[in-house]
Amino acid sequence: MRQWLLLFVDYMANKQIQAGVLNYMTGGSDRLCMLSGDVLDNALATLIARAKQSGEIVLAVEPIDLLCAVAGIASFGADLDGEVSAKRLVDIMIAGLRNGTSTGGRW
Template structure:
């Protein structure tokens, strides 16, 4: 009996590892190729068979939704991790770069996301709230350190970042996105007296 339970736990861990690899591969594929990326290629890149992909994500839409949720969770989790290892402004700047990567993946799924977001009541607003809270922690730490202006609003920062990705969201435009992000960060600094 104990052997069976240990085996089940190991299988669950293997299944979780497979899912993690599938979601990482899907995020890259959707960012590069869009929502119509080959599921077979995603499975291959993840090191699993197509049957494993379909057992976990029976439809393309389920894979896209899971990728969207996973990428959101990863971006939100990065904020406190960055604050634990970097000064506040550097943590915020690194998170901004991660946000641009996140939006590139989201843009790759743009054709399929509206239907998914419409079907999942409140998902769009929950995502925005999660991202705003992650940004709030970074902005607040910068304000507390005196490196970000006290009137900086995390929602405004998020909207400005989203605007940057609309203008320069393609991988080939990454240098422009970095310059615009630097300008945004400069505008968040406290005025010199």
């Protein structure tokens, strides 16, 4: 799962660079986001299930929550130096999923 999340950071960085061309080719960002969102949600659901089954993570997480977290991390890494920081944040997030402690939505 970690490798996929790190690749997603790279994907988001490339997507931000190519956003203008992608919007033109697909007829707008709404359609592009809708199509890629479903694919990413399904991929994350599979990755989460496998990671829980293997014991890699113990904390229950919804695919959309993980997707939003990683997209935010990837957006943070839009420039070259930020990409290194974004990849460190992925490791911090994975460590939290392995820990299994949750506030249950309460801080």
